[in-house]
Amino acid sequence: MIRLFQEHYARRTESLDGLWTIALPDGRTFPMIVPGVWETVPELASYEGKAVYARSVMIDRDSCIMLRFGGVSHTAAVFWDGKPVGSHYNAFTGFDVIIDQVSASRHELRIEVDNSFSENSTLHIPNDYFTYGGINRSAELHYLKGAMISSQTFYAAENEDGTFDAHIRADIRALNDTGSLRYCVELAGAGKTAELGSMKKGDTKQIDITLEKLKVLAWDVHSGQLYPLTGTLRKDGEIIDDLADRVGFRTVEINGESILLNHKRVKILGFNRHEDHGQLGMSMDAGAMVCDLQLMLDMGANAVRTCHYPNDPKFLDLCDELGILVWEEHHARALPGEILRKELFAKQISDCNEEMIRQHVNHPCIYIWGVLNECESETEFGHALYKKNLDQLRALDPTRPVSFASCRIFNDVCLDLVDVVSFNIYPAWYINEPVADFLARLLSWMEENGAKGKPVLITEIGAGAIAGYHDAFRRAKWSEERQADILDEQLQAVLGNERVSGVYIWQFADVKVSEEWAMRRPRTMNNKGVVDEYRRPKLAYFTVKSRFAQEKYHQTRIISHPYLT
Numbered sequence: 001m002i003r004l005f006q007e008h009y010a011r012r013t014e015s016l017d018g019l020w021t022i023a024l025p026d027g028r029t030f031p032m033i034v035p036g037v038w039e040t041v042p043e044l045a046s047y048e049g050k051a052v053y054a055r056s057v058m059i060d061r062d063s064c065i066m067l068r069f070g071g072v073s074h075t076a077a078v079f080w081d082g083k084p085v086g087s088h089y090n091a092f093t094g095f096d097v098i099i100d101q102v103s104a105s106r107h108e109l110r111i112e113v114d115n116s117f118s119e120n121s122t123l124h125i126p127n128d129y130f131t132y133g134g135i136n137r138s139a140e141l142h143y144l145k146g147a148m149i150s151s152q153t154f155y156a157a158e159n160e161d162g163t164f165d166a167h168i169r170a171d172i173r174a175l176n177d178t179g180s181l182r183y184c185v186e187l188a189g190a191g192k193t194a195e196l197g198s199m200k201k202g203d204t205k206q207i208d209i210t211l212e213k214l215k216v217l218a219w220d221v222h223s224g225q226l227y228p229l230t231g232t233l234r235k236d237g238e239i240i241d242d243l244a245d246r247v248g249f250r251t252v253e254i255n256g257e258s259i260l261l262n263h264k265r266v267k268i269l270g271f272n273r274h275e276d277h278g279q280l281g282m283s284m285d286a287g288a289m290v291c292d293l294q295l296m297l298d299m300g301a302n303a304v305r306t307c308h309y310p311n312d313p314k315f316l317d318l319c320d321e322l323g324i325l326v327w328e329e330h331h332a333r334a335l336p337g338e339i340l341r342k343e344l345f346a347k348q349i350s351d352c353n354e355e356m357i358r359q360h361v362n363h364p365c366i367y368i369w370g371v372l373n374e375c376e377s378e379t380e381f382g383h384a385l386y387k388k389n390l391d392q393l394r395a396l397d398p399t400r401p402v403s404f405a406s407c408r409i410f411n412d413v414c415l416d417l418v419d420v421v422s423f424n425i426y427p428a429w430y431i432n433e434p435v436a437d438f439l440a441r442l443l444s445w446m447e448e449n450g451a452k453g454k455p456v457l458i459t460e461i462g463a464g465a466i467a468g469y470h471d472a473f474r475r476a477k478w479s480e481e482r483q484a485d486i487l488d489e490q491l492q493a494v495l496g497n498e499r500v501s502g503v504y505i506w507q508f509a510d511v512k513v514s515e516e517w518a519m520r521r522p523r524t525m526n527n528k529g530v531v532d533e534y535r536r537p538k539l540a541y542f543t544v545k546s547r548f549a550q551e552k553y554h555q556t557r558i559i560s561h562p563y564l565t
């Protein structure tokens with residue numbers, strides 16, 4: 001399943017997860033698990049290129065079907081019985097392919113997958129994380145009837161008396177000429193109906209429904225109160241489609257230099273987390289994701305930054321349930337100027353913005369959207385580019401603040417564009433300057449350069465250590481001891497500074513990087529994790545745990561299971 005919960009009860013869906021076959025251009029074939037990455041096959045550990053995934057699909061009645069992919073890394077061309085039916089670029093957002101008039105018989109489904117770097121790829125480039133190959137997230141087969149609920153977007157507005165009004169926008173799509181349709185939505189004990197009338201094949205309609213004065217428990221840090229939101233579509237009284245989601249009621253506000261969650265100032269105690277694991281690559285199942293979150297909670301964290309791309313919906317579902325705040329950002333890490341100036345980049349990043357927000361907007365755990373990590377924010381061209389991307393995010397979701405993580409310290413010209421100012425800094429690691437001194441210089445400079453009166457986040461800070469390498473004298477960089485000491489100094493300075501609204505440690509776990517980075521990255525890994533790639537804690541784990549535990553924002557964890565309310 002693509003989500004952690006069942007999205008359809010009336011619509012018939014089937015999982016396409018399981019063993020497929022892949023064929024390489026040289027004729028080799030392998031059984032291949034979906035979701036998964038081919039690098040877990042020893043013979044393909046360093047294979048970069050094309051592979052054709054294939055399986056048969058039995059359709060037991062003449063149907064209109066939809067193929068739904070959570071993610072394919074990084075380019076997919078979809079073929080049904082040999083005919084091209086869809087394509088998608090970017091491993092980190094999902095996509096659908098609708099196929100009409102499918103006969104009741106056995107069919108062939110093929111996906112040509114390509115993870116190579118080329119002129120056709122502006123987001124996946126050789127980088128300080130790895131681009132795996134495969135159908136990296138779950139896939140599903142949906143049977144559609146005459147019309148479907150394409151999406152339901154939820155937004156909650158709090159009333160003076162503490163109740164909430166829920167605004168639901170449903171997009172309906174007719175797959176055939178339909179008779180009179182009726183849409184119903186239910187949430188938190190309330191419900192409403194909207195008459196749609198008849199629709200012609202290909203028609204779309206948008207319905208806005210408000211459920212007023214709902215008495216609900218707020219979603220909060222370490223208390224993920226969720227409510228099922230259920231939409232149904234009826235024709236002549238029969239349910240022909242449905243869509244279930246889970247939503248949370250909370251408020252996120254920027255109030256001067258503070259970030260408020262439910263009117264309380266929140267302090268971010270977070271980690272940067274890549275989707276990567278020593279054994280599973282980027283295709284971590286929910287169990288492995290929970291293990292990561294349990295380690296972060298054990299260290300006292302309340303937040304995760306999805307560096308540097310939209311995350312697996314299952315991971316976001318878990319953050320919803322566990323009450324963990326998420327900074328989600330589109331797919332961009334330190335892209336060079338020549339890429340940023342390509343027309344293809346403008347298209348690929350705009351598609352990613354649209355898909356990220358349309359697919360993830362209902363997750364209460366996401367409190368902020370980010371763009372263009374460490375890109376060209378020191379030039380006029382960069383200012384226009386950041387403005388274009390931030391404006392697109394705001395247009396798609398006016399309810400959340402926006403930001404970007406800057407490394408153009410003392411040169412950035414884009415801080416005026418954001419609601420929250422954020423910096424990636426590495427004093428005592430890359431820069432041999434006492435952390436408190438560097439931080440003081442940064443905070444002073446930024447006040448005169450667009451940050452005045454805005455919250456500040458340190459979106460990256462940390463140091464490297466090769467797991468198992470020890471220096472009894474605590475001097476050698478890359479020793480666990482030195483990493484722990486640097487992180488201790490960094491966290492003391494950052495968490496002790498009232499002007500800073502929080503921190504995301506770089507990073508949670510060691511991750512694989514592109515071969516092109518090998519000379520700058522021992523083990524061809526980014527070794528700044530507080531755990532290694534197999535989640536074995538380094539000494540720094542306990543340093544973080546001690547520092548986070550001293551924060552008054554370190555709440556007693558009340559993990560209340562959803563639906564108890």
Ligand code: ADA
Nearest residue numbers: 128333373374424460526528
């Ligand atoms: C940057 C970048 C991260 C990582 C980090 C590092 O801040 O945003 O992706 O590369 O540096 O490890 O140096």
